[in-house]
Amino acid sequence: MMAAANSTPSQSITGRLGGAAAEPRWVQVLIVMTALLFLASFLFIPLAAVFAEAFRKGMEAYLASFQDGAAVSAIRLTLIVAGIAVPLNLVFGVVASWCLAKFQFPGRSVLITLIDLPFAVSPVISGLVYVLLFGLQGWLGPWLAAHDIEVIFAVPGIVLATLFVTFPFVARELIPLMQEQGTEDEQAAITLGATGLQAFLRVTLPNVKWALLYGVILCNARAMGEFGAVSVVSGHIRGQTNTLPLHVEILYNEYNFVAAFAVASLLTLLAMVTLVLKTIVERRAGLERAATAETTPRGKTRN
Amino acid sequence: MLHAWKPRGVLPGFGITFGYTVMYLSLIVLIPLAALFTKSAAIGWAGFWETVTAPRVIASYKLTFGAALAAALINSFFGFLTAWALVRYRFPGKRVVDAMVDLPFALPTAVSGIALTTIYAQNGWIGKHLAALGIKAAYSPLGVCIALTFIGLPFVVRTLQPALADIDKELEEASASLGASRWKTIRRVILPPLVPPLLTGFALAFARAIGEYGSVVFISGNMPMRTEITSLLIIAKLEQYDVAGATAIAAVMLVISFFLLLVINLLQWWSVRQYQGGHA
Numbered sequence: 001m002m003a004a005a006n007s008t009p010s011q012s013i014t015g016r017l018g019g020a021a022a023e024p025r026w027v028q029v030l031i032v033m034t035a036l037l038f039l040a041s042f043l044f045i046p047l048a049a050v051f052a053e054a055f056r057k058g059m060e061a062y063l064a065s066f067q068d069g070a071a072v073s074a075i076r077l078t079l080i081v082a083g084i085a086v087p088l089n090l091v092f093g094v095v096a097s098w099c100l101a102k103f104q105f106p107g108r109s110v111l112i113t114l115i116d117l118p119f120a121v122s123p124v125i126s127g128l129v130y131v132l133l134f135g136l137q138g139w140l141g142p143w144l145a146a147h148d149i150e151v152i153f154a155v156p157g158i159v160l161a162t163l164f165v166t167f168p169f170v171a172r173e174l175i176p177l178m179q180e181q182g183t184e185d186e187q188a189a190i191t192l193g194a195t196g197l198q199a200f201l202r203v204t205l206p207n208v209k210w211a212l213l214y215g216v217i218l219c220n221a222r223a224m225g226e227f228g229a230v231s232v233v234s235g236h237i238r239g240q241t242n243t244l245p246l247h248v249e250i251l252y253n254e255y256n257f258v259a260a261f262a263v264a265s266l267l268t269l270l271a272m273v274t275l276v277l278k279t280i281v282e283r284r285a286g287l288e289r290a291a292t293a294e295t296t297p298r299g300k301t302r303n
Numbered sequence: 304m305l306h307a308w309k310p311r312g313v314l315p316g317f318g319i320t321f322g323y324t325v326m327y328l329s330l331i332v333l334i335p336l337a338a339l340f341t342k343s344a345a346i347g348w349a350g351f352w353e354t355v356t357a358p359r360v361i362a363s364y365k366l367t368f369g370a371a372l373a374a375a376l377i378n379s380f381f382g383f384l385t386a387w388a389l390v391r392y393r394f395p396g397k398r399v400v401d402a403m404v405d406l407p408f409a410l411p412t413a414v415s416g417i418a419l420t421t422i423y424a425q426n427g428w429i430g431k432h433l434a435a436l437g438i439k440a441a442y443s444p445l446g447v448c449i450a451l452t453f454i455g456l457p458f459v460v461r462t463l464q465p466a467l468a469d470i471d472k473e474l475e476e477a478s479a480s481l482g483a484s485r486w487k488t489i490r491r492v493i494l495p496p497l498v499p500p501l502l503t504g505f506a507l508a509f510a511r512a513i514g515e516y517g518s519v520v521f522i523s524g525n526m527p528m529r530t531e532i533t534s535l536l537i538i539a540k541l542e543q544y545d546v547a548g549a550t551a552i553a554a555v556m557l558v559i560s561f562f563l564l565l566v567i568n569l570l571q572w573w574s575v576r577q578y579q580g581g582h583a
């Protein structure tokens with residue numbers, strides 16, 4: 001059934017029936033225009049506004065926004081936090097997907113649901129839970145204070161909150177794909193004498209590299225852009241615990257709009273790069289998938 | 304599918320990967336979440352109830368859930384049109400538009416917050432036209448709804464797109480050749496299988512909206528009783544060192560989020576089942 005549908009060029013039938021299987025031309029135009037108007041007022045115009053506001057007072061004012069010491073340290077902190085959180089969640093994503101996609105065991109689907117849990121939690125609550133653990137009134141607060149270790153209102157708290165909100169990204173991209181690919185290839189490699197690690201690096205990894213990259217890109221974008229969770233644990237100490245999004249908030253609330261939007265434009269560029277990379281990765285993955293579907297008979301049942 | 308699974312033990316590494324997964328999951332996610340419930344249990348029922356039903360908190364629930372519902376409905380309607388246009392029609396710039404739909408996922412919420420505030424403020428690009436009509440967009444409940452619409456925009460489009468692309472053209476053509484009008488074909492052939500994904504997208508957008516913070520705080524104006532969302536109220540309590548109060552409200556919101564997660568899982572299961580049923 002599926003194979004027949006795939007092999008029949010449906011265009012010819014559409015051509016024969018003409019307008020009967022499509023909407024009238026004016027309806028099509030109306031739908032496209034309505035959709036574009038909606039997207040313009042919620043996506044395109046806000047996006048344009050970021051750059052218009054950032055350059056409102058010219059290039060010099062724009063560039064001056066980044067020469068401020070607080071801006072530089074915010075950039076540095078954002079890079080540090082993403083530099084810690086993304087690799088940790090990458091390792092977790094790879095390990096978890098090996099366990100969950102290549103083995104069947106009781107409680108497996110519960111574990112998959114639990115990994116997705118951080119996506120269901122509000123960012124503010126994601127920050128709050130760490131305050132309850134490490135804050136002064138928290139479980140470990142008194143002990144940490146006695147040993148002079150700062151977690152909340154310091155960099156470790158920001159890293160933890162970021163780890164929480166970006167937790168599922170890599171795992172959720174890898175698990176369904178690795179599961180779909182089964183275990184036969186890895187078993188063959190191991191029968192031929194490969195170690196488990198070799199089987200993973202040489203067999204599994206090349207098969208999932210695009211999904212892995214995609215997960216890392218999304219994880220990084222969220223790690224650099226997280227606002228709510230980080231806002232709760234940071235304490236907003238200028239030059240010390242301000243990430244880029246928090247710096248944007250402070251500048252905006254000080255009515256320093258040019259600087260706020262200049263910093264925001266940096267984060268917007270990051271988002272645009274993320275979207276471009278995502279599009280490229282999706283296209284590559286799609287092409288490879290189509291290629292394997294043509295060469296292996298197994299591919300036909302995928303979809 | 305199951306026959307593909309060889310008995311456990313052929314591939315190595317189950318023990319160590321399982322152990323690491325459970326340990327890391329517990330440390331980063333489960334223990335912190337448990338702390339929230341333990342802390343709120345320690346407040347005591349009377350105090351807990353008093354906190355979570357205070358008038359200011361109730362007003363924040365009404366605004367949060369009302370605006371989230373309105374935003375999810377707006378997204379269902381326009382998201383449907385957008386997905387339809389992207390899957391079925393050709394128009395210039397389509398690929399760029401398609402990629403841009405994910406912008407709300409990629410753009411930091413603080414950036415979307417200040418950008419939306421700027422254009423929907425009374426002197427903003429869109430806000431000034433609304434103001435001429437006597438509509439106050441930013442710093443009103445409508446502003447909250449605008450921010451939540453932005454944040455939920457990709458969900459409906461992205462859940463509908465694959466389902467729309469999957470509809471068998473032959474069924475439509477069969478329906479048309481048997482004499483059904485285009486509208487009847489859409490209503491009787493195309494729409495029914497789209498109901499589960501549409502509901503899933505709606506629920507995802509709604510669930511995302513009730514917890515949102517960053518994009519809302521700038522545009523809402525944050526007036527207690529009027530434009531204060533629940534997430535902001537939690538932060539306000541924390542800033543007043545009322546950790547117990549913040550914890551109680553957070554526990555209520557978390558339970559609601561988990562309930563929505565359950566609903567979403569059921570909806571997705573329904574979508575998949577219907578999809579497989581249609582092809583069996």
